[in-house]
Amino acid sequence: MTWKNDLMIIIKRNHLDLGTFTLEELYRVSIITLSRRYPKNNTIKASIQSNLQKLRDDNYLIFLNRGVYKVNNSSNDEFIHFVSNYHK
Secondary structure (H helix, E strand, C coil), X not given: CCHHHHHHHHHHHCCCCCCEEXXXXXXXXXXXXXXXXXXXXXXXXXXXXXXXXXXXXXXXXXXXXXXXXXXXXXXXXXXXXXXXXXXX
């Protein structure tokens, strides 16, 4: 497994692939898991951020705003549209 794969799994497992999520939300659900997986890494947050950029470059993520992301797929777009219409 790679950092990118680990982050993708964490995003899906925690349903962050539905709608948008913040960097803080991702930290909250991933730091303990990644710290255990990579015990010699003393820069977990920096590693998360750099791998989010790689996931953006791979077109898996879209950066919407500073610290706000969404998974780039049509199902997620449909979910976001449904939720926004539901709350009108």
